[in-house]
Amino acid sequence: MKIVATDRKGAEHIIEGRDGWTVMEILRDAGLPISAECGGACACATCHVYVEGGWYEKLSPPSEAEVDMLDMALAVEPNSRLSCQITCAPELDGIKVTIAPE
Numbered sequence: 001m002k003i004v005a006t007d008r009k010g011a012e013h014i015i016e017g018r019d020g021w022t023v024m025e026i027l028r029d030a031g032l033p034i035s036a037e038c039g040g041a042c043a044c045a046t047c048h049v050y051v052e053g054g055w056y057e058k059l060s061p062p063s064e065a066e067v068d069m070l071d072m073a074l075a076v077e078p079n080s081r082l083s084c085q086i087t088c089a090p091e092l093d094g095i096k097v098t099i100a101p102e
Helices: 023-027 064-072
Strands: 004-005 012-016 048-054 081-082 095-099
Touching: 004 023, 004 081, 012 023, 023 095
Parallel strands: 004 095
Antiparallel strands: 004 012, 048 081, 048 095
């Protein structure tokens, strides 16, 4: 599966996802500026992304823990998600995300 990620400078990157991995892990391993300070435990908001182009509705709803973490994030939008909570799967092939401001 492919992930289309836009970095904070507006450059688009097409990255190969891995089934069962989180979007955060894929972005981090690709060298994009995702700090993911908690390592994907949904205990910070440093992997905040905007899910673009109709993909947000295709994701399972955010957990209460994710909603609580997003409440503490900066520049939260209706399409905000924590990338550590989005698991790569074939049905998400082509998902578009934009890395949120720090």
